Amino acid sequence: xxxxxxxxxxxxxVKEGVKRKNISPKIxxxxxxxxxxxxxxxxxxxxxxxxxxxxxxxxxxxxxNLKSQIKQLDAEIKEVSEKRNKTLVLIPNIPANVAPVGKDxxxxxxxxxxxxxxxxxxxxxDYMALAGNMxxxxxxxxxxxxxxxxxxxxxVLLEFSLxxxxxxxxxxxxxxxxxxPVMVKPEIMxxxxxxxxxxxxxxxxxxxxxxYLVGSSEHSIGPxxxxxxxxxxxxxxxYAGFSTCFRREAGSYGKDTKGILRVHQxxxxxxxxxxxxxxxxxxxxxLLGIQEELMQVLKLPYQVIANCTGDMGFGDYKQFDIEVYxxxxxxxxxxxxxxxxxxxxxxxxxxxxxxxxxxxxxxTLNATAFAIGRTLIxxxxxxxxxxxxxxxxxxxxGYVKKKKISGLALD
RNA sequence: GGAGGCGUGCGUGAGUGGUUGAAACGAACUGUCUUGAAAACAGUUAUGCCAGCAAUGGCAUCGAAGGUUCGAAUCCUUCCGCCUCCGCCA
Numbered sequence: 072x073x074x075x076x077x078x079x080x081x082x083x084x085v086k087e088g089v090k091r092k093n094i095s096p097k098i099x100x101x102x103x104x105x106x107x108x109x110x111x112x113x114x115x116x117x118x119x120x121x122x123x124x125x126x127x128x129x130x131x132x133x134x135x136n137l138k139s140q141i142k143q144l145d146a147e148i149k150e151v152s153e154k155r156n157k158t159l160v161l162i163p164n165i166p167a168n169v170a171p172v173g174k175d176x177x178x179x180x181x182x183x184x185x186x187x188x189x190x191x192x193x194x195x196x197d198y199m200a201l202a203g204n205m206x207x208x209x210x211x212x213x214x215x216x217x218x219x220x221x222x223x224x225x226x227v228l229l230e231f232s233l234x235x236x237x238x239x240x241x242x243x244x245x246x247x248x249x250x251x252p253v254m255v256k257p258e259i260m261x262x263x264x265x266x267x268x269x270x271x272x273x274x275x276x277x278x279x280x281x282x283y284l285v286g287s288s289e290h291s292i293g294p295x296x297x298x299x300x301x302x303x304x305x306x307x308x309x310y311a312g313f314s315t316c317f318r319r320e321a322g323s324y325g326k327d328t329k330g331i332l333r334v335h336q337x338x339x340x341x342x343x344x345x346x347x348x349x350x351x352x353x354x355x356x357x358l359l360g361i362q363e364e365l366m367q368v369l370k371l372p373y374q375v376i377a378n379c380t381g382d383m384g385f386g387d388y389k390q391f392d393i394e395v396y397x398x399x400x401x402x403x404x405x406x407x408x409x410x411x412x413x414x415x416x417x418x419x420x421x422x423x424x425x426x427x428x429x430x431x432x433x434x435t436l437n438a439t440a441f442a443i444g445r446t447l448i449x450x451x452x453x454x455x456x457x458x459x460x461x462x463x464x465x466x467x468x469g470y471v472k473k474k475k476i477s478g479l480a481l482d
Numbered sequence: 483g484g485a486g487g488c489g490u491g492c493g494u495g496a497g498u499g500g501u502u503g504a505a506a507c508g509a510a511c512u513g514u515c516u517u518g519a520a521a522a523c524a525g526u527u528a529u530g531c532c533a534g535c536a537a538u539g540g541c542a543u544c545g546a547a548g549g550u551u552c553g554a555a556u557c558c559u560u561c562c563g564c565c566u567c568c569g570c571c572a
Contacts, residue, residue: 114532117541124541126552127500134552300492 072419073162088165091172093381098161105155112148160266164415166380167389173379186372188396189453197399198451199330201461203478206331218335225476230443232470237340237440241311249312251291254282259294262419264386272321288312289437292343296422303426307346307354331444340440351434355411358438362393362407368466371449372396374403388413395449406445409438
């Protein structure tokens with residue numbers, strides 16, 4: 072959540088920032104009105120309670136009267152406070168001044184293109200054709216519905232090799248590996264700034280237990296340190312998480328309906344950092360650097376995107392995407408994303424650090440290492456041969472223990 | 483899922499209705515002493531909100547939410563978490 076004092080003191084600046092995020096700045100005025108009311112009532116209640124503390128002799132008419140007043144005011148404050156809090160979490164993080172301003176993804180800016188697009192002497196196939204019976208959407212459709220898939224055979228070996236490669240790289244750099252829970256309580260999602268994710272139609276909800284399936288391990292790694300004060304010397308603290316991710320993909324009806332590009336369930340290796348405020352910009356570049364390194368290790372052609380204010384995440388201060396080139400489609404598609412949420416999530420989760428006299432909220436950042444499904448797609452399409460076979464990238468051959476992908480021999 | 487136990491400050495741990503935001507011990511920090519360190523001695527050390535330039539003052543917080551009471555860490559209810567035993571299970 073945003074700093075309440077910032078909203079009070081820098082109302083216009085906040086409104087302007089909210090507007091750039093493509094969200095109506097009216098929410099800021101709504102909050103301030105509720106905040107003012109809450110402050111007035113709270114002061115009244117505090118005074119009544121002080122009066123009460125003077126009573127020493129035992130029950131009296133005055134005391135009983137005071138009690139009922141306190142009770143009434145307390146109920147009123149509870150109501151106002153609830154509205155105030157609900158409104159507060161609807162105010163997004165203020166985007167960086169350097170972030171390109173735009174309404175939607177069309178406002179994103181390409182920062183650089185890296186790597187050679189493959190120059191095939193034949194007409195490249197799309198990944199579904201190349202995967203053959205290693206991706207089975209029909210059976211998944213019958214078993215689970217649309218946007219689910221079975222991944223089979225060598226593709227599974229390739230998936231695990233990607234996980235292993237990412238984990239090896241990240242552990243080498245000092246990341247702590249973590250397999251986090253994939254179901255999370257609603258209040259945690261809100262604290263993480265994911266109100267829209269759970270209150271829109273984007274998250275899967277397990278009704279009986281009132282838990283939400285994570286859309287990314289970001290959702291459960293961030294709260295790992297909630298309500299705690301980290302030692303400043305231990306920062307930056309970096310985690311490498313592996314988890315399955317679940318997304319309803321509402322609002323994308325008719326978009327990417329074929330194959331596994333956009334599915335309800337996929338696996339992902341995720342990076343998550345807790346840093347001191349002054350280090351978060353540097354950390355963001357560090358995480359982006361790792362993402363690029365991973366692309367380069369796999370020799371996949373990609374471009375780096377600076378997400379515009381209207382396309383970045385609700386809690387984001389700044390966001391970059393990495394888009395990988397897919398020869399089968401002849402265009403770049405989103406593969407990785409990295410965000411600096413500054414203290415927005417840390418405030419919601421109450422994560423601080425202490426260093427000497429200094430005590431402040433940490434900054435949190437997240438970044439995709441590999442979104443496995445889409446990386447598999449990228450490998451299939453970029454490493455395809457004329458005969459429809461696919462060469463396994465050198466960096467993965469050791470893990471998969473073969474050089475070429477072969478389809479399943481099924482009857 | 484069943485039975486029982488527990489949840490207090492940085493840690494251990496006291497506290498069963500009224501200056502208890504909270505004893506004691508430990509830990510950390512500061513000072514004195516010392517060439518330095520240790521020891522000893524003295525002192526300091528929770529968070530949030532509101533008002534105030536500030537000093538400071540007020541309120542809240544003993545897992546969470548309700549309730550009883552003039553007054554709750556302390557009594558009652560529900561929930562959550564942890565531990566032990568049993569059952570079930572990859």
